[in-house]
Amino acid sequence: MTSNKVNQILFNALTPSNGGRLSKIVNGIIISTILITVVSIILESEPSIRIQYSHWFYCIEIGSTLLFTLEYIARLYVIPLDKEYCHLSPFKARLKYATSFFSVIDLLAIIPFIVSFFFVDLRILRLLRLVRIFKLTRYNTAMNTLLSVIKQEANAFLSVIFILMIILVIAASGVYYFERTAQPEHFGSILKSMWWAMVTLTTVGYGDVFPITPMGKLFSSVIMVMGIGLVALPAGILASGFSDKLHKNQDQYRKAVKISLRDGKISKIERELLKDIQLKNNLSDEEAEDIERMEYQRIEEEHYKHCPHCGKSLEHQF
Amino acid sequence: MTSNKVNQILFNALTPSNGGRLSKIVNGIIISTILITVVSIILESEPSIRIQYSHWFYCIEIGSTLLFTLEYIARLYVIPLDKEYCHLSPFKARLKYATSFFSVIDLLAIIPFIVSFFFVDLRILRLLRLVRIFKLTRYNTAMNTLLSVIKQEANAFLSVIFILMIILVIAASGVYYFERTAQPEHFGSILKSMWWAMVTLTTVGYGDVFPITPMGKLFSSVIMVMGIGLVALPAGILASGFSDKLHKNQDQYRKAVKISLRDGKISKIERELLKDIQLKNNLSDEEAEDIERMEYQRIEEEHYKHCPHCGKSLEHQF
Amino acid sequence: MTSNKVNQILFNALTPSNGGRLSKIVNGIIISTILITVVSIILESEPSIRIQYSHWFYCIEIGSTLLFTLEYIARLYVIPLDKEYCHLSPFKARLKYATSFFSVIDLLAIIPFIVSFFFVDLRILRLLRLVRIFKLTRYNTAMNTLLSVIKQEANAFLSVIFILMIILVIAASGVYYFERTAQPEHFGSILKSMWWAMVTLTTVGYGDVFPITPMGKLFSSVIMVMGIGLVALPAGILASGFSDKLHKNQDQYRKAVKISLRDGKISKIERELLKDIQLKNNLSDEEAEDIERMEYQRIEEEHYKHCPHCGKSLEHQF
Amino acid sequence: MTSNKVNQILFNALTPSNGGRLSKIVNGIIISTILITVVSIILESEPSIRIQYSHWFYCIEIGSTLLFTLEYIARLYVIPLDKEYCHLSPFKARLKYATSFFSVIDLLAIIPFIVSFFFVDLRILRLLRLVRIFKLTRYNTAMNTLLSVIKQEANAFLSVIFILMIILVIAASGVYYFERTAQPEHFGSILKSMWWAMVTLTTVGYGDVFPITPMGKLFSSVIMVMGIGLVALPAGILASGFSDKLHKNQDQYRKAVKISLRDGKISKIERELLKDIQLKNNLSDEEAEDIERMEYQRIEEEHYKHCPHCGKSLEHQF
Known part of the structure; x- marks a missing residue:
């Protein structure tokens, strides 16, 4: 023992x-x-x-x-x-x-x-x-949230990465065709041109390689406008997914707190259940406390908004 | 025969x-x-x-x-x-x-x-x-989804491309006016200045051409802040459209699975109908399986959340 | 006469x-x-x-x-x-x-x-x-839509531009303080440093000016991460506003078409009213036709989904 | 006295x-x-x-x-x-x-x-x-709105900054490993490589430092595509939070105006209450006036849309 x-x-x-x-x-x-x-x-x-x-x-x-x-x-x-x-x-x-x-x-x-x-x-x-x-x-709860978002949107990411690959090949091949004679050291093969395609499509644009022929510049312009939207796709999916997840997790905990507070206080059993829900939703202790404090405040305000004598709402009376 | x-x-x-x-x-x-x-x-x-x-x-x-x-x-x-x-x-x-x-x-x-x-x-x-x-x-189902989004938002894209053209002409003309004496090799004509306008408005910024006169820099600053929002428009429309479409397609299949599972199992006829819906919604076999698995799980959980004796919900009882 | x-x-x-x-x-x-x-x-x-x-x-x-x-x-x-x-x-x-x-x-x-x-x-x-x-x-209807979005969100834009100005002044002053001795030709005054601040905050990054001192690089890093979100604000407001407006305009016309099609056809008076609504919502003739075609199709499908004998929905019967 | x-x-x-x-x-x-x-x-x-x-x-x-x-x-x-x-x-x-x-x-x-x-x-x-x-x-009301958004989303920001730190360390360590022999002056230590990581992950891309070895370029490409989404996270959270807040504040004031206008006019007491709500929602006087004007107009239109004799809606009659 x-x-x-x-x-x-x-x-x-x-x-x-x-x-x-x-x-x-x-x-x-x-x-x-x-x-x-x-x-x-x-x-x-x-x-x-x-x-x-x-x-x-x-x-x-x-x-x-x-x-x-x-x-x-x-x-x-x-x-x-x-x-x-x-x-x-x-x-x-x-x-x-x-x-x-x-x-x-x-x-x-x-x-x-x-x-x-x-x-x-x-x-x-x-x-x-x-x-x-x-x-x-x-x-760190944020890392867990991020990992769960990546897992959840895995299919979307794979789809987008496949499309990225195709755009990359097209961009690199096009610029290779137009620039290979003018700058063989930078655009001498499709593989070499891919570095330019990556740097351009992500809008990093170091300036170590760039097209110099008129046709190369025209082709690059089209690729820039069209490609940027596609390269921003994974970023967009991740950002919106992450933001949604954070709020959803907080909402679930808030809901649980609301139910626990129906009788005005959180009992010991309710506390344990809340702890479980907090962990499941990747919330840090600070976030959980924030939500609880806000719920207590809301209840108080609600109380204040109702007439203490008849219980009717005072909100729309002004 | x-x-x-x-x-x-x-x-x-x-x-x-x-x-x-x-x-x-x-x-x-x-x-x-x-x-x-x-x-x-x-x-x-x-x-x-x-x-x-x-x-x-x-x-x-x-x-x-x-x-x-x-x-x-x-x-x-x-x-x-x-x-x-x-x-x-x-x-x-x-x-x-x-x-x-x-x-x-x-x-x-x-x-x-x-x-x-x-x-x-x-x-x-x-x-x-x-x-x-x-x-x-x-x-590849993602390519089909992307093509259908482009088709669906075609009017928005054309509108935005028209606006882009106008901004491009204004940006190139302005910088041509301010920089043509200082850097005739880069800004010697509106056509030449357009390369700068593209590289700047897409925020690629290679650094091969940039304004050097104070007025040119001031004009560029205004164009940067104002133009970036407009150049990001097609990317934004595409990203949100693609993300919406992916989720909508999954939702439609989920709905169909839910209806098929009302009796607890998917019959052979229902299976064929689901296959049709899956193809129509550009879902890969993996995605379809994921959705089905999640639905089965949901049903199980639902079952678990109800009292086996009286059928009442157990969800809000803690 | x-x-x-x-x-x-x-x-x-x-x-x-x-x-x-x-x-x-x-x-x-x-x-x-x-x-x-x-x-x-x-x-x-x-x-x-x-x-x-x-x-x-x-x-x-x-x-x-x-x-x-x-x-x-x-x-x-x-x-x-x-x-x-x-x-x-x-x-x-x-x-x-x-x-x-x-x-x-x-x-x-x-x-x-x-x-x-x-x-x-x-x-x-x-x-x-x-x-x-x-x-x-x-x-061009898109230009009108864009102008109306800018007009509608004018207050938000002004607010954001004010914030941008403050960040610009802070970024330029900071980098001026750290870099003015090392690169007096580029960061010799706050005014000169503002060009760097604009090029950096918009992520264009030509590479004509950049910090070289360790403290300047550290300060720039903080400004990059913090400032980028704020500089992207007007772009984001514009993009979401434009996209919302486009869909809202189409929805309003679709609603009008739906009402007109209650009796199965569009009368001459209804046609004139629709024309008015189309113009008010900045829709091109092609967009209006697309919406009408889709509504006709929807009605047909709806019809097909109901039993021709009893009028009950056939949708959830598989 | x-x-x-x-x-x-x-x-x-x-x-x-x-x-x-x-x-x-x-x-x-x-x-x-x-x-x-x-x-x-x-x-x-x-x-x-x-x-x-x-x-x-x-x-x-x-x-x-x-x-x-x-x-x-x-x-x-x-x-x-x-x-x-x-x-x-x-x-x-x-x-x-x-x-x-x-x-x-x-x-x-x-x-x-x-x-x-x-x-x-x-x-x-x-x-x-x-x-x-x-x-x-x-x-300035916009500054107040921004501060309240930052305060409200503080947890999300801290989470994202923690993730950013980790990516920064990984990006800098990786490029240090691949480039330290080829460019010891730029990538001679992880600390030095961090400047490259910041400039690349924020897509600023000055072009003062960039990988030149094939493996360094390959690693950078992966970091660019993956990292950009994460670095855009705080910007996205801020932008959407700011936009939401602006509209929410306006909605709250609109709701208050609507209630005050039930009897067709704003009394002196209601005016004072509205002033309070305006200040609480960080609205400028111009914005408040705009909302009021729009509400007056809406009431008028509503009135116009109803038959003056029987009070029935005239909206769906064409």
Whole structure:
């Protein structure tokens, strides 16, 4: 039983949305370590800084990898206590969790250092440590919302990317035809012209390559006007989907709060249900509190708008 | 009768949405050949690759043209069996089909090679083979959706293009007036200034031409702020139209699935009707399956939300 | 009475939406002349073309000015017959019309040539002839729609332009502070830095000026992310307003057609009312016809969807 | 009592929305002084102008600071008369107001000159005087609307900025990996590469840095297509939020006008209530008048659409 209790405490400490004091401390340490490690990787890439503070970077690296390794093992150990996995045997639960998105990210966050420590030290391995940034996904609700939007609109994205490919081929082929004699170094083949097509269709327009023949300029003009709309399609779909999702999630929580507040207060059972709905809708604690505060305010205002004697609305009386 | 049966089999094999095994193989071969041929045209434009692998490109070219020619003849031969054409005499059906969008694309996909093989070998003909990329339209639902959006919003596009023309003329004339003395090589005439106007209004901004006089810069600033909104108009119309269409098509299929599922299952007749609705709404098989799965799930959840004893909703009981 | 009849014929001939044969010819000639004259002004700006074809440009200029002068006088003469002006005395009607938007454009289209012919020949006057392009507004429904959107959202535009000004001043001042020592030729004063601010905030990014100091780059990054949303505001307001207006106009006409078609046909009186509604909603004849055709089709389909015996809907029966 | 009266007059004169003649004059002077002072700061930064007109700039500076100081003291003095602060003791009201947004801006607008006059004259202090531009916020309804949108969508913005940070790090790290050997001066560290990432993801594309290796170009292409949608997210959220807010504010005022006009006219009490609603919804006087005029017109039209004898609708009778 003692072992079970320790396990439970460990599990609670590692769950971000638990709300307990220990959980806040543990997760705070993990988030800080992720941020410190990402900043140190960015700074380390600057040669002058790398030479001067190499000792510090090494310490951060060893410390963070140790912490993340412990975290990985601990999570794998207590996962059978998780609601989603509790119906499986401990071994199966661990196996299933080990292949989940979050677990793979956790593993990828420690492997590069271990490989470069025990085996070979490749430059690329250092950059791969940046995968640690994705560990933040576990704590950031916006990332989860974004991922769910991308998943939901996956078909639309695939459709649009297919159309983009066709436009890219047409744009690159056209400009190759018109400019290949005038600028063989930039438009000497369709493959080379594709760089121009990408830079132009996304309206980045670095100015390293641009058409110089009159026909090339005319063709580019047509491609610019026509293509821009199509290249903006995925951005538009993503933006509207993300914005919709954010509002929808908030609305669902608001609805739940409204129902809970029918009797004027949120009971303990209602609180737990609200917590579940909050997590399901990827809302941060701040957002949830904001919504609740607004609902309380609304109820008060509603009350104020009705005559305290007869209960009739006072809203349209002026 | 044997001939009729062969015709029917051939017709089924060539119909993408038929779903039969033979159809899947035949259409898979056609799609692969289109992709291979497009990639080979792109690679062939690179001189170093062209010289080294010229033999391969020649083989791909002959093989693909042969296949597409056979496909073209076969489609023309079996078209009287098509639902859309079956009320016409075989000759009239073939004639009508031969002038349809898909048939013209199919013909254009084989003509360039035949011309360059038997008559003259022009460079432009090689690029024209890229029209084969449009053969994919038959298999890609997104392209069909896009084409139908363009058709539907054609009036809006024409209106906007007319306005674009006017802004282009005004922008080019203005900058020509202010910059023609300072940079006669770039702004020496309104026609020359139009390149600047296009590059600026689309916000590509290569940096090959830009105003240098104070008045030219002031005029450009006004044009930038005012013109950008107008140049973004077609992109906006297209993006919102495309997104609306995608969701509308899915909604129509969802509605049909919902009606079919009233009795809890999809009968064989309902399945055929759904297939028709799916095709009419340019939905791929994956999308259709997704929608059906979601509907089944919704029904299950609905069931779960009602008390199994009294049938009353359990949703608002917490 | 003969004079009255001639006046009426002249008035009808000059009204674009009249639909009569003479009106079509007269307005066709005017539109063609506008287009020819605009193209000739654009071509004339090219020195090599100007020298070679100067005789042609002169002829086009004299001819078109003559035609536009006649048009201006004729319109002023028959305007008392117009519905909008018929309640005024002929003199007052002409005076009021002479100060209207269309009449001023008509006058501005002929003045430059007359001034340069009789008085002084200034280069700027030649460019001012381009104002003729706005004469097309009378015939183009999209331009009218755009103007009405700009008028309707004028308050929003003014608000946004005020905000833009503030961001522009802040961006220019900031980059001036950070870059003035490093690049005094580009960022030597706030006024000079404003060109950079415009080019950056509109995302045109020519690349003629850009920050090079670390602090300047950091400040620019913040301005880019924050400012882009604000600079895109007028574009967004315009685009959504334009798209809404186009659909709203079509909906209003569709509603009117629907009501007229209740009895299955459009009577002569209904036709006149529809014509009025079409003009009020800035719809071109093609758009109006499209809507009518679609309504006829809808009625037919509706009919087909109901049982011919009992009148009940057949829609949900599969 | 005289003192009270003077205080009241002073308070009315300083309230922008008061509508009295004195208020209009006083606020007009303040707005003009703000604009003059901002223009003079911009012009002063140009060395040639600064030398020639340094006397003028000095006078403007002294005069404006004097006026703003008087304004600051006066506002602080009369604030206990304000509706929002009248329930507090005069001292507490003044203390609370002194820490409000508007009061801090007012203070910041006078401090730089006072410091540079009595203590040290630093260049940065001169630029800080530009904070005076924010004094306009008190008079401009659009700024208030924008601030309330930013406040309302703050959670969405924070989410998106977090995602932006991650993309920025990924883009910069990737291009650093592919380009660091080819262009160590531009992509020598992740920090340096971040400038490229910002310029590319915002589609500004100055062209001072761009990838030149094939792999770098391929990676950039992927980042461009994927990242652009995400960088456009805050812009999209802001634009749609601002547009929604503007229309919502107008709708609320329209609704209030409609209710007030039920009896055909706006009484004095209703006028005061409307004024309150107008201020709460950040509507300018012009916008409020526009809405009222439109409502009057709508009522008239409504009246016209009903038979004066039987009161039945005449709308669907043609």
